[in-house]
Amino acid sequence: MPAMATGNYSNPSVKTGTSGWTYYEGVPFTVDTDTLVLGRVVFVSNGINSGRIWFDDIEVRELDSQGNLIRVLFSDPLDKGSFWWWSSDNTGTHTTASSGHNDSFSVMVTGNKAAASVICPAFASGLPRQSV
Numbered sequence: 001m002p003a004m005a006t007g008n009y010s011n012p013s014v015k016t017g018t019s020g021w022t023y024y025e026g027v028p029f030t031v032d033t034d035t036l037v038l039g040r041v042v043f044v045s046n047g048i049n050s051g052r053i054w055f056d057d058i059e060v061r062e063l064d065s066q067g068n069l070i071r072v073l074f075s076d077p078l079d080k081g082s083f084w085w086w087s088s089d090n091t092g093t094h095t096t097a098s099s100g101h102n103d104s105f106s107v108m109v110t111g112n113k114a115a116a117s118v119i120c121p122a123f124a125s126g127l128p129r130q131s132v
Contacts (some may be wrong), residue, residue, distance in 0.1 A: 056106035079105040087116040
């Protein structure tokens with residue numbers, strides 16, 4: 001039976017204040033069981049309050065045990081999907097924006113006082129198995 005796992009919450013935090021587009025690379029998540037069969041893109045934020053944050057140019061990569069790229073599993077065309085919003089305290093919202101880093105589309109989050117996620121159900125891929 002397929003299992004569920006929670007992603008990695010040790011990823012870098014965005015800078016406070018106003019800044020231009022900045023590349024952030026997440027901490028690798030190791031799939032080490034055959035019971036996980038699907039990965040899904042989720043944008044996580046916490047305490048954005050009156051600020052705004054945009055997500056764009058997302059890639060999900062398969063890496064070998066040394067961190068070298070094997071292949072890209074998902075590469076952003078964010079405008080091709082739909083999004084679900086979840087907030088632990090029912091604050092905040094997400095919207096799509098007509099401006100992006102390398103195109104005319106991004107996902108914007110604002111107003112959440114606590115943990116929140118934009119879940120992208122269309123952006124899921126089968127998970128590769130790590131060689132043991």
